[in-house]
Amino acid sequence: MTTPQTNFIGISVSGTRARAALVNENGLVGETKVREIAPKTLIPQLAEMVQELQSSGLQVSAIGVAIPGLVNRQTDRVVAPRDFSTTIVEDLHGELTRATGLRVEIENDANAAAYGEYKVGAGRGARNLFYMMIGNGIGGAIILDGKLWTGASGFAGEVGHITIDAEGLECVCGNTGCLETVASAPSIVRRARERLNRDGTSSLSRLALNKSFTAEDVAHQANEGDDFALMMIERTGKYIGTGVASVINLLNIERIVLGGGVMDAGTLILNPIIQEVKRRAFQPCFEATEIVAAKLGLDGAPIGAAMLARDAHTV
Ligand SMILES: [Zn+2]
Structure with a gap:
């Protein structure tokens, strides 16, 4: 007799949008829902998406939620929503548990996406990896021996706040010149705009x-052969490569997986990243590391959140 397959619901909340996916126990995505969300109605809206995904009658065991912010693993409470345009309620865990009647696990979005890539994406086959999510912000996550290593209080991997330029711009974290202030999607737009204004x-x-161009437009024009856009993407790659070189020197990690919207520029950004890492990292560390693009795209965080919900009580 075979036991019926269990399923999980993985949700990622970013900006003003939620993406919810029905994910089976092997990490395969079934039905997906994407919805604009309003901060005030976040909980009922998420509960409604869960209910719709359950309407197919499949058995759902738990929900995993990936959020753009930090989660205290001891208390399950959200301590610092990174995306200030979204009000992620502090007790998201408790409120969503009550609204759905299901077990809920919440996790930082970079951690969740890292776990998704590790289980079914570009991280498969690696024992240890570092994941970087480069989008509206820059997050990171460390997986050691198959487990997320989240640090002393749950906040490890904040690679976006490595200092790249000690004299640089002030960052949301209070430091100056963080990687996020030069290589996140809004930073690419800001740098391109400054340069356009300055240089005839x-x-x-x-x-x-x-x-009103976006970082996506910069990548698109670079792909179309626009020299200026290409230069902006290559410089961004250099900044990211500088950050990655530090990570490699620190961890001597087997694989680096790079995801998030900025990586949609493909090899145009991946190649300058690898070149810069090669130039800066300690050579034996560089040679031991594989640097690859993420494979799961927007499904990475929901899949990872679902897999974390699956594994929460088994690992
Ligand atoms: Zn910072």
């Missing part, structure tokens, strides 16, 4: 025609 030759770029 860059006005040949197609980006100069679009007053």
Whole structure:
């Protein structure tokens, strides 16, 4: 007799959007729902998405939620939502448990995406890895011997706040010149804009025609062969590579997986990252490390959150 398969629901909340996926016990994604969310109605909206995914009649054992903020593992409470445009309620864990009647596990989004990549994506086969999520912010996560290593109080891996430029701009964390202030998606746009305003030759770029371009537009124009956009992407790669070199020197880690929207630029950004790491990292560490792009895209965090919910009481 075979036991019926159990399923999990993985949810990622980012900015003003939630993505919920039905994920089976092997990490395969079934039905997915994406919805705009309002801070005031976050809990009922998430509960409604859960209910809709359950309507197929499949057995759901638990919910995993990935959030753009830090989670205290001892108390399950959200201590610092990174994305201030979203009000992630402090007791998301308790409120969502009550609203759905299911077991809920919450985790930082970079940690969840790292776990997803580790289990079913670009991290498969590695024993130890470091994951970097480069999007509106920059997060990171460490997996050692198959487990997330979250540090003394749950906040390890905050690679976005490694100092890249000691004299740089002030960061949301209070430090100056963090990696996030030069390589996150909004920082790429800011740097491109500053350069366009300052340098006449860059006005040949197609980006100069679009007053409200995004980091996605910069990557798109770079792919179309726009020299200025390409230069901006390559410089961003250098900054990220500088951060990655520090991680490699510190951890001598087997694999680095790079994900998040900024990595959608593909090899245009991956190659300068690898070149910069090679230039800066301790050579034996560099040679022992594989640097790859994430594979799961937007599904990474929901899959990882679901897998963390699956494994929460078994590992
Ligand atoms: Zn910072």
